[in-house]
Amino acid sequence: MKVLVAVKRVIDHNVKIRVKPDGSDVDLTHVKMAMNPFCEIAVEEAVRLKEKGIASEIVAVTIGPKAAQEQLRAAMALGADRAIHVHTDERVESLGAAKVLASVVDEEQPGLVLLGKQAIDSDNNQTGQMLAALTGFAQGTFTSKLDVDEQGATVTREIDGGMQTLRLSLPAIITTDLRLNEPRYAKLPNIMKAKKKPLEVRTPEELNVSIASNISLLGVEPPAERPGGVKVESVDELIEKLKNEAKVIS
Amino acid sequence: MSILVLADLHEGQLAGMTGHVMAAARAIGGNIDVLVAGEAVQPAAEQAAKLDGVSRVRVADNAAYAHQLAEPIGALLVALADDYTHVLASTSTTGKNVLPRLAALKNVGQISDIIAVEAADTFKRPIYAGNAVATVQSADALKVITVRPSAFDAVAERAEAAAGIEAVDLVADNRQSQFVSEELAQSDRPELGGASVIVSGGRGMGNGDNFRLLNGVADKLGAAVGASRAAVDAGFVPNDMQVGQTGKIVAPELYIAVGISGAIQHLAGMKDSRVIVAINQDEDAPIFQVADYGLVGDLFEVLPELESKL
Numbered sequence: 001m002k003v004l005v006a007v008k009r010v011i012d013h014n015v016k017i018r019v020k021p022d023g024s025d026v027d028l029t030h031v032k033m034a035m036n037p038f039c040e041i042a043v044e045e046a047v048r049l050k051e052k053g054i055a056s057e058i059v060a061v062t063i064g065p066k067a068a069q070e071q072l073r074a075a076m077a078l079g080a081d082r083a084i085h086v087h088t089d090e091r092v093e094s095l096g097a098a099k100v101l102a103s104v105v106d107e108e109q110p111g112l113v114l115l116g117k118q119a120i121d122s123d124n125n126q127t128g129q130m131l132a133a134l135t136g137f138a139q140g141t142f143t144s145k146l147d148v149d150e151q152g153a154t155v156t157r158e159i160d161g162g163m164q165t166l167r168l169s170l171p172a173i174i175t176t177d178l179r180l181n182e183p184r185y186a187k188l189p190n191i192m193k194a195k196k197k198p199l200e201v202r203t204p205e206e207l208n209v210s211i212a213s214n215i216s217l218l219g220v221e222p223p224a225e226r227p228g229g230v231k232v233e234s235v236d237e238l239i240e241k242l243k244n245e246a247k248v249i250s
Numbered sequence: 251m252s253i254l255v256l257a258d259l260h261e262g263q264l265a266g267m268t269g270h271v272m273a274a275a276r277a278i279g280g281n282i283d284v285l286v287a288g289e290a291v292q293p294a295a296e297q298a299a300k301l302d303g304v305s306r307v308r309v310a311d312n313a314a315y316a317h318q319l320a321e322p323i324g325a326l327l328v329a330l331a332d333d334y335t336h337v338l339a340s341t342s343t344t345g346k347n348v349l350p351r352l353a354a355l356k357n358v359g360q361i362s363d364i365i366a367v368e369a370a371d372t373f374k375r376p377i378y379a380g381n382a383v384a385t386v387q388s389a390d391a392l393k394v395i396t397v398r399p400s401a402f403d404a405v406a407e408r409a410e411a412a413a414g415i416e417a418v419d420l421v422a423d424n425r426q427s428q429f430v431s432e433e434l435a436q437s438d439r440p441e442l443g444g445a446s447v448i449v450s451g452g453r454g455m456g457n458g459d460n461f462r463l464l465n466g467v468a469d470k471l472g473a474a475v476g477a478s479r480a481a482v483d484a485g486f487v488p489n490d491m492q493v494g495q496t497g498k499i500v501a502p503e504l505y506i507a508v509g510i511s512g513a514i515q516h517l518a519g520m521k522d523s524r525v526i527v528a529i530n531q532d533e534d535a536p537i538f539q540v541a542d543y544g545l546v547g548d549l550f551e552v553l554p555e556l557e558s559k560l
Binding site for chain 1: 320324342343344349351358361376382489490540543544545555
């Protein structure tokens with residue numbers, strides 16, 4: 001079974017972000033970028049499926065500027081066999097990304113598509129669900145356990161208050177949650193090998209997809225600052241403050 | 251304007267989050283319908299009819315909608331959406347699972363996790379784990395929106411139903427997914443999403459057993475118990491207790507963070523709480539920068555003392 005795995009280039013999760021002085025967007029110049037952590041989990045799961053003999057080929061795909069090829073090389077160093085870079089310098093919203101991916105799915109005909117449940121920049125949590133709707137494939141979001149066989153996939157999903165298990169038909173779209181697996185680190189020889197793996201560059205136009213969006217970003221501001229608090233010396237003082245100053249306990 | 255709100259359900263009853271989403275709908279303004287979809291959901295529909303501002307409750311009561319599976323609920327929303335300018339749901343796992351399907355099938359964008367309504371087409375939403383707030387505007391004819399419940403005060407509940415309840419007879423076909431089972435955590439404590447007091451533990455708790463120290467304090471305060479991602483990753487407690495960017499976003503009256511260092515991703519989930527207390531051995535922990543009251547100390551001494559004195 002062919003497995004398609006989508007990856008996104010985002011700001012490194014350890015970097016503290018800054019809003020541009022003109023309030024137009026977040027400042028990403030000279031900021032360390034990395035693969036979205038949830039996409040790393042998706043790549044890891046694809047590699048494990050290949051190790052189990054279920055996946056026959058892993059194709060990594062990304063949408064974005066030329067620099068996003070770094071994340072495709074990273075995916076190939078972890079075990080993806082080849083990669084597709086859909087090149088655009090435009091801002092891509094979730095619907096545009098889902099349309100591009102649907103077009104790639106149409107060409108590649110994978111049995112399974114793995115995506116992170118959300119990207120840590122836009123925090124939208126939309127693309128996988130939109131892709132499932134556009135392709136008509138079964139949808140398994142927020143997955144913490146995945147078992148795939150010839151007939152279908154059994155997924156355990158993180159839902160409010162607990163877990164839900166579903167049986168999905170194939171092909172299926174799976175979005176990953178944190179506890180699905182713990183991603184490995186790429187080994188140096190594999191990083192070298194990944195440089196020689198095939199990477200195909202496409203454009204949304206070639207794929208016949210419009211990524212234009214009707215949602216516009218009017219501005220970005222820093223969140224409201226919390227005024228600094230005080231240190232208390234003892235449990236007694238804490239209880240006294242909570243009762244008499246903050247009035248949150250009685 | 252004409253708005254459809256997808257109700258959240260909890261064991262056949264209306265979940266509290268729906269009242270918060272109603273408040274966002276009222277801020278947009280116009281006629282507001284609530285859709286209750288599920289199996290044996292008449293009680294939830296009756297509760298929804300009592301929410302302030304509801305014009306009409308539409309009930310799709312069918313086995314096809316049991317367990318809130320994405321494919322049939324999405325198809326139902328697509329079938330009903332033509333009557334509306336806005337479709338709203340909460341950022342519950344159901345809202346997040348279903349609403350993007352509606353947006354994609356209607357070829358419109360979705361605006362996720364709004365925290366403020368600026369105008370009927372303009373909203374504020376947190377990005378980058380809440381380290382920035384974006385103002386976005388939608389020019390789509392249909393606005394598909396998920397709402398962060400903690401950012402809006404719930405509408406009042408009336409003693410008597412004021413809205414009519416109408417059945418929706420559409421039955422959506424689903425050949426892609428099948429329900430197998432559900433494991434819901436049983437707890438006598440309030441749910442994280444709706445609790446007015448939350449006591450959370452982090453990696454500093456050391457192991458899962460030590461969470462009973464938090465439980466003792468939580469019982470005295472009628473509080474819910476949460477955890478940081480570090481505590482979940484370490485296997486101390488299940489993921490549904492996670493507060494943070496990738497877990498639950500909460501804003502209680504009082505949030506007590508114990509043994510939590512205060513990673514960006516945790517702060518994103520709780521920094522809008524009204525009063526924050528931090529208890530940590532490390533006086534340089536970033537959590538103290540957002541805490542109204544910080545207590546530097548050994549949690550294994552502080553927690554039993556706190557429990558006995560409350």
